[in-house]
Amino acid sequence: MHRRIFLQNSLLTLGALTLGKEQIVKVMINEPWKITMLTDNIGIFTERGGTIAFHFSKEGITVIDAQFPDTAQHLIDELKKKNEQPFHLLINTHHHGDHTAGNIAFKDLLNRVLAHENSLANQKRVAIANKSEDKQLYPNQTFGGTWKEDIGKEKIAINYFGAAHTNGDVIIHFNHANIAHVGDLVFNRRHPFVDRSAGANIQSWIKVLDSAIKKYDDKTLFVCGHSGSGYDVTGKKDMLLSFHDYLNNVLKFTNDEMKAGKTKEEILKATEIPGSPEWKGDGIERPLTAAFEELSNAG
Ligand SMILES: [Zn+2]
Numbered sequence: 001m002h003r004r005i006f007l008q009n010s011l012l013t014l015g016a017l018t019l020g021k022e023q024i025v026k027v028m029i030n031e032p033w034k035i036t037m038l039t040d041n042i043g044i045f046t047e048r049g050g051t052i053a054f055h056f057s058k059e060g061i062t063v064i065d066a067q068f069p070d071t072a073q074h075l076i077d078e079l080k081k082k083n084e085q086p087f088h089l090l091i092n093t094h095h096h097g098d099h100t101a102g103n104i105a106f107k108d109l110l111n112r113v114l115a116h117e118n119s120l121a122n123q124k125r126v127a128i129a130n131k132s133e134d135k136q137l138y139p140n141q142t143f144g145g146t147w148k149e150d151i152g153k154e155k156i157a158i159n160y161f162g163a164a165h166t167n168g169d170v171i172i173h174f175n176h177a178n179i180a181h182v183g184d185l186v187f188n189r190r191h192p193f194v195d196r197s198a199g200a201n202i203q204s205w206i207k208v209l210d211s212a213i214k215k216y217d218d219k220t221l222f223v224c225g226h227s228g229s230g231y232d233v234t235g236k237k238d239m240l241l242s243f244h245d246y247l248n249n250v251l252k253f254t255n256d257e258m259k260a261g262k263t264k265e266e267i268l269k270a271t272e273i274p275g276s277p278e279w280k281g282d283g284i285e286r287p288l289t290a291a292f293e294e295l296s297n298a299g
């Protein structure tokens with residue numbers, strides 16, 4: 001509380017000194033979300049949950065992922081101020097609630113929600129188990145492998161490379177802008193969720209990242225779902241390579257520990273993945289548990 005007031009005061013002081021009137025008003029409102037334009041017509045929205053990307057065109061606004069109902073509404077209100085076109089298409093990178101719970105906010109705004117067929121199956125399975133089907137807006141268009149469509153002057157190409165963070169993660173590439181939303185296939189310097197209940201597999205995830213690293217070029221700008229404190233949700237190919245190495249290090253560390261006779265509980269006491277010290281903060285038990293289970297099953 002005190003820290004928040006202090007931050008606001010120092011921002012206001014700074015604002016009064018260096019910003020125009022309109023900008024000072026924005027600082028005072030203290031918006032909880034952030035919109036960053038990556039090009040003239042493609043931007044990202046961050047608030048709570050997985051990073052949202054959006055694309056403006058004459059055919060309408062395309063949105064990738066939807067966070068939660070309340071944050072999706074913030075996005076909708078902001079995009080309506082920025083662009084007069086109607087909403088055209090919503091794409092989900094995968095089924096997790098921090099990417100699809102906000103779909104429902106688009107219920108009366110668009111007719112098309114698109115996702116990989118496994119993402120839809122996972123979303124339904126989880127919603128039925130949680131008795132939350134009335135809170136879902138399910139994809140009404142699905143695909144298995146690839147999907148392509150021209151939207152305005154952009155070509156959007158979606159690729160599915162196999163099981164990874166779930167069994168339904170896709171990469172959505174804006175060909176012309178050369179921007180790719182990779183969803184939760186990359187956690188930039190943050191320990192990932194590995195959703196084995198939805199078909200996740202770390203060994204396959206590493207192969208998926210290999211495919212992505214081959215498929216896109218050195219100029220591609222990647223947008224990922226989550227990042228650690230102080231790190232961006234956008235980056236070039238090195239962001240993918242670093243996370244690829246991290247997953248390899250998780251498997252290697254777990255494998256070495258198992259070979260040394262360590263129990264699962266002992267392995268979970270680790271506070272750092274050797275070789276990937278940049279992955280800090282909580283959640284290290286998530287990838288280690290998944291790696292342990294995966295390697296136990298394989299053995
Ligand atoms: Zn997520």
Ligand SMILES: [Zn+2]
Pocket residue numbers: 094096165184193
């Ligand atoms: Zn996820």
